[in-house]
Structure formats: structure tokens, C-alpha cells
Amino acid sequence: xxxxxxxxxxxxxxxxxxxxxxxxxxxxxxxxxxxxxxxxxxxxxxxxxxxxxxxxxxxxxxxxxxxxxxxxxxxxxxxxxxxxxxxxxxxxxxxxxxxxxxxxxxxxxxxxxxxxxxxxxxxxxxxxxxxxxxxxxxxxxxxxxxxxxxxxxxxxxxxxxxxxxxxxxxxxxxxxxxxxxxxxxxxxxxxxxxxxxxxxxxxxxxxxxxxxxxxxxxxxxxxxxxx
Numbered sequence: 001x002x003x004x005x006x007x008x009x010x011x012x013x014x015x016x017x018x019x020x021x022x023x024x025x026x027x028x029x030x031x032x033x034x035x036x037x038x039x040x041x042x043x044x045x046x047x048x049x050x051x052x053x054x055x056x057x058x059x060x061x062x063x064x065x066x067x068x069x070x071x072x073x074x075x076x077x078x079x080x081x082x083x084x085x086x087x088x089x090x091x092x093x094x095x096x097x098x099x100x101x102x103x104x105x106x107x108x109x110x111x112x113x114x115x116x117x118x119x120x121x122x123x124x125x126x127x128x129x130x131x132x133x134x135x136x137x138x139x140x141x142x143x144x145x146x147x148x149x150x151x152x153x154x155x156x157x158x159x160x161x162x163x164x165x166x167x168x169x170x171x172x173x174x175x176x177x178x179x180x181x182x183x184x185x186x187x188x189x190x191x192x193x194x195x196x197x198x199x200x201x202x203x204x205x206x207x208x209x210x211x212x213x214x215x216x217x218x219x220x221x222x223x224x225x226x227x
Contacts (some may be wrong), residue, residue, distance in 0.1 A: 002121040003094060003170060006049045006106035007096050008040055011057035011086040014111070016213045025059035028066055029108040029217065032224035036211065037063065038070060045072045047118035050105060053078045053096045057086035089186035095174050096097070100127050104130075109167030113220050114208040121170050127200040128193050130170040133163035134208045140164050144187075145201070152199040154191065165190075166208055 027037035080096040136143045143162025146153040155162045164226035207222045
């Protein structure tokens with residue numbers, strides 16, 4: 001069984017998708033018949049993860065309105081509003097922590113499309129974080145980390161040995177004990193903890209795409225239509 005709580009990171013501006021995201025927040029972009037965030041909510045619900053916090057900033061009211069109308073029944077959803085501007089990944093998670101019931105908890109980036117089954121995520125782990133890694137996509141050939149016997153390590157100088165962080169992870173709350181409220185990224189924390197041997201991981205070989213540009217959005221839509 002996975003953790004019972006999850007955070008969906010949905011506060012990003014989506015600058016590289018402008019002008020589309022000038023009026024439509026990235027989590028509400030459609031891939032096939034569903035929006036990115038609807039797909040995540042359905043998948044999390046199917047895995048038994050029913051307490052969900054969504055952080056919002058850019059066009060946040062549209063996300064809140066959409067999710068309030070269309071989220072699967074039975075989910076306990078809280079919106080963490082970043083009213084003074086997006087707090088980046090780390091700051092957004094830290095602000096949302098008071099509303100996260102379980103420890104550890106799941107975090108998923110709203111701007112990915114994947115068929116990952118969230119019930120595969122660990123609920124008990126010795127590490128401070130567990131990351132789902134994928135093979136390096138064309139747009140990120142050098143990767144982020146190495147995976148060595150279930151441990152996440154800093155990347156090799158040889159890109160073919162590296163993997164890319166998928167945007168799906170399980171974290172313990174103590175990962176953020178030394179953090180102060182405000183705007184900060186998650187990546188430096190994960191790199192430090194991986195250097196200390198405190199990050200585990202696993203490789204996912206299924207469908208995954210980071211919908212970060214207009215080109216990748218088109219590719220995701222074409223892939224969905226071909227199924």
C-alpha cells in the first residue's frame with residue numbers, strides 16, 4: 001500500500017508554453033479526453049491515495065474551480081494557495097506540509113503525463129526520499145541521478161549511466177526540517193541527501209512525458225491519439 005497522502009505541484013507559470021498558458025494553467029491542458037490534473041487525481045484515487053493537497057499560484061482560481069467540480073468522489077482535497085507567487089517545488093511542499101496527514105507522503109508534478117501506477121510506491125522505507133526515475137528523454141540527455149542497487153546517487157560524467165527524475169517521489173517530512181518558509185527548489189535537497197546515501201529509487205519503464213513545451217505537448221497528444 002502506498003502512503004495515504006499526496007501533494008500535486010500545480011503552481012508553475014508554464015512560461016515555455018506561453019501563450020497557451022497565459023489563459024489556461026498548465027495542469028488544465030488536455031491530453032486526449034482528460035486534463036493533466038484529472039489524470040493524476042484519477043490515478044491517485046485508484047491507488048487508494050485519498051488525501052490530496054494541490055498547490056496553486058498562476059491562474060490558481062481556475063484550477064480550484066475545475067478540481068472542485070470534476071475531482072473523483074471520495075477524495076479529501078485541500079488547496080495550498082501561494083498568493084504572493086509560486087514558491088518553487090521545495091517552498092511549495094513546505095507550505096503544504098501542515099495539511100499532509102501521512103508521513104511519508106507522495107509528491108507528483110502536475111505537468112507530466114504517465115501511466116505509472118501509484119500503488120507501486122513504498123509506504124515504509126529507510127531512506128528520507130524515494131524517487132521514480134526514467135530513461136533520459138531527448139530533451140534531457142544528461143539525466144539527473146544514477147541508480148545503484150536501489151540507491152540514488154549523484155550523476156555520472158557518462159550520461160548513458162544516468163537517469164532522469166520523473167517528478168514522482170515519496171518523501172518523509174523530516175526531509176524539510178532544516179528548511180525555512182519561502183521560495184526554494186527541491187533539487188538541491190535531493191542532491192544533498194543522495195550524496196549522504198539517504199535517497200532510494202526505482203526505474204519506471206512505462207509511458208512518461210514531461211509536458212513542458214509546446215512541442216512536447218503536441219507529442220503527448222499524438223501519442224495519446226495513437227493508442
